[in-house]
Amino acid sequence: MYNNDLKQLNLPAIDAEMLKFWQENRIFEQSVEQRDPEKSFVFFEGPPSANGQPGIHHVMARTVKDLFCRYNTLRGFRVERKGGWDTHGLPIELQVEKELGITKEDIGKKITVDEYNSACRATVMRYKDRWDDITRKMGYWVDLDDPYITFNNEYIETCWWLLKRLYEKKTNAGDSYLYKGFTIQPYSPAAGTGLSTHELNMPGTYKDVTDTTIVAMFKVRPDERSAFLFEEADEDVRIMAWTTTPWTLPSNIALTVGPDIRYAKVKTLSPYTGSPVSLVLAQERLSAYFKAEDEGLDFENFKVGDKSLPYKVVQTCSGRDLEGVRYEQLIPLPHLITEAIEARGFRVITGDFVTTEDGTGVVHTAPYFGADDFKVCKAAGVPFIGVFNEKQPDLPFPLVDRQGRFVPEVSEWGGRYVKAEYYSKAEQEEKDFKPTDLLIALRLKEDNKAFRVEKYKHPYPHCWRTDKPVLYYPLDSWFIRASAAKERLSELNKTINWKPESTGTGRFGAWLENLQDWNLSRSRYWGVPLPIWRTEDGSEERCVGSVLELSAEVDKSVAAGLMADNPYKGGFDLHRPYIDDIILVSPGGKPMHRETDLIDVWFDSGAMPYAQWGLDYEKLKNGDEKPFRVPFNTSYPATFIAEGVDQTRGWFYTLHAIAGMCFDSVAYKNVVSNGLVLDKNGEKMSKSKGNVVNPFETIDQFGADATRWYMIANANPWDNLKFDADGILEVRNKLFGTLFNTYSFFALYANLDGWTMNESKVMPYNKRSELDRWVISKLYSLVEDYRAAMDDYEPTRAARVVENFVDEHLSNWYVRLSRRRFWRGELNADKQAAYQTLFECLTVVAQLSASLAPFFSDWLYRNLTAPIREQAKALNSPLRHESVHLTDLVQPDASKVDKDLEKRMDYAQRICSLALSIRKKEKIRVRLPLQKLLLPVLDASFIAEVDGVKDLILAEINVKDIEYVTDSSGLLKKSAKANFKTLGGKLGKDMKDAAAFIAAMSNEDISALEKSGSLAVTFNGNAYTLTPEDLLLSTEDLPGWKTASDGALTVALDVTLTPELLAEGTARDLVNRIQNLRKENDFNVTDRIAVSLERHSAIEDAVLQFGEYIKAEVLADSLEFGENFQGEKVELNDEVSLNIDVRVN
């Protein structure tokens, strides 16, 4: 018996049933284990962080991952899916700090590093249960029992090994791929760490902010070099420079001009004080500060606050002329002026990056707070300004500390945060709170050093975690020299199959071509420690590549008396603070301390292909190139990975960079990047908007399959998805509802007939009916299309072809037309064939939908195959498997595809559709039979083709016969249109004339061309030959007939009604009414009944002539006119109602 218990589709219930079944029978494990390890399809799981709740977008991303893994499992590959957790990094540290109510500065003071790290360790897995739950519920198959965890020693150790490999790898110039450098980097004082470029490239980091900007006036020092700017010795000559970061002004040390830009000297008055001044700025920028009509106004009449500022251009020169001109420090900090600064600071220098698009064409230059500034100062030999540094006099300490505060040496503002956002909310809201930038502006106004102070809106980078502005700040950091590998990384990238392609070539490709070095350093506590030890003077250093190596080094250190004992003999932890206690001994016998930095967490995740397995010490000792544990050898590189498009510069990059630089290999061959999940209005989901979709609720309500199917079928995964629960509902009803009902139908009748599938006794296809062979053909066409789409990583296309088959072909044509075969008569050969055909369609559909809808498809498969499982096991036949996920995916089979048959059926469908539309127009109900259908014949094969499906057409549209109308009948009137496709190429400009000519061809002309096969024509003096293919024929209405047409196909219906036809129609109506009564009265499908009808003239003929037919249709043993009985009033048509009594015999 086939299970037919469910009255209605209940996907969540099916989910629960299947989950239990999978778990109890280890179906996932079996699906992996039963495949050959040598035939692997390698998948990498990008580790999520379990310190946040899973969202609906995770369901999206994981559906993509899961469906390709399942598909390739069905194809016979072994698809190991090791799960993983991302456990390090700033988000976790910040969360812990927030919860403990501490800041980074408190670590090591209020709380020990040890305690702090324990708190981090406890936090990272906070929502692991929720994640495991959603993983199970959404049907994502991944190994959760043995995940890789990035904080484990083995994992960290592998990261070390990779780092050491980079450390030892040298460029052609002899530079190491891992190096320490002093650079200006994005730095987040709030987070207390530098940020990598890809952290700065996180979505949402650039925000529009409104800053106080100042156009400052730098007073030129008169000397030989600047003499050309002075008309009189005591003239007040100043250079104008604009800044959006006034807090960098105390650190100003140079002004940069464009060497080829023209500059003007303007005599004017200082707008805030009214004192006379001569200003230098780019000529092109004059109009931004001076109105043309103000030129030449009388200086005497100006009063401070006036709208019109009198001025006069007195001189121009090039940027090159200004080079070397010296000026006074804008904000005097005499205690910071060294000899070097006195000699080479406060000068005009030149730089190519200067433009005249905004500002004054002069760039205020503070080398510690701008990468360009730093570069240009170094090139020009301009020293840095800051607090004196004894150890490195040429690298003074910056005037802003690591918390983002001015150091005390910046007298007036010492101790103040340079950005308002670094103050607490309460402080910012205090009545007399003024941002430091504003205080500086006020000071400059007062001191006659500001030309203009105004608010300016511009984009500024923010820390992706703290949301506070980033500073550019001088830091010592360790870098990976990615820039040295960019050509090779680009080349390797070209071998990767990106979905969509544009992400690989555009977004990712362009990024690689412009690759910067990867800043690895993080001055934090909870992460992978940088495994580099250095002597204090930096002259000797050692990069450690494994715990084994570290332990050996510690032994040496113990021997040298630097450490008391070696902690790596027993249990240990590679994190800070313990690792910081390790002191190594240098070859020269000096103590070496670890560089205190941690590494960027993105390195952790990019290292997962290797670190998920860990180091193999045997291989390590043998000097193996890739000393990682099995199954690394069969698990690299990945065949397939998938993640959100936001990972392009994240995980996709770090995987690629590490693989390329360490092993000259790609890390993955195919990559699918999915887009964002937006709300139904296309807006980003966010907690503040309250439009976040809860994945648990969604899945509970609609089931995982409908959710998954909707997400993939609605739009390509790389397009953003406008998530709308109504769409899930539609999928549930249309696809799963239809499939469910098709199965229920099958089960109902198979159970009645006691039929079960017998794999060893299937009827050959050529013995089956046209309709059977047609749906089988469609099915195997589907198999081909589906596999092609999936092999091409096009899941949306794959889902849509399955949907289309189920709805359009299987349910609405095959089943609809086959119904009578199932419910009538005994279990003969034709009925067997119908069962077998439908069974095959359903099992194959179960397989094809298994990847995307794992629950329902398994439910379907198991129901279909349960009655024959034991038999299949004995025969070792394909249906022996307990779960669809253990089966082998059906192979494409061209011998089962019959395109001619598909074409014939297409005719049948179109003819039926046309005939029904005529009935509709003529208001002739389908139950009323008609005499004949006329079909104009278009070409030689038409009759044979339609004859093949004639019976189906007649039954479907309730017509007695088909008559073909040929040329010879004289009824046919053909018309022709030009076939632009065939003619366009050969006719070119004469196309229009030809189209007109062909449209005007008469019936005779067309027939003549068809007979002779060619027609010579001339257009505009050019001779051509027309062939029948150049014409698209159609027939015009048949005079006196009701017709309808679709393209070239025309049908005509004989709507003449005879008494006999009317009686038959009434008989069919009666059948329908009686059937409805059976249904209403909940009779069993097989119950025999007795029918009494109220005598009525409207039905007498019908009962007399078609009584036997009616009895057969409604399973009646008797059908008679009764006189007095308690029947039900039934409406036969608008005029007639009568009583009908049905009862079970």
Place this chain on the structure above:
RNA sequence: AGGGCUAUAGCUCAGUUGGUUAGAGCGCUACACUGAUAAUGUAGAGGUCUCCAGUUCAAAUCUGGAUAGCCCUACCA
């Protein structure tokens, strides 16, 4: 500011190498069909294929430009 993607019916999306009348589903209206159906069929309403220009006999499709949205890149002071 630059790069990429997207723009087709009220909504979600198709639309193959340019080819004549641009499609589907949902939703809406009306009718019909059904002893599997939460279905289905037929008909109707709903489109300046974002806009402009170009190439071509022919453009939703190719080219250029513009506009809008999204994503990315960017310390341009």
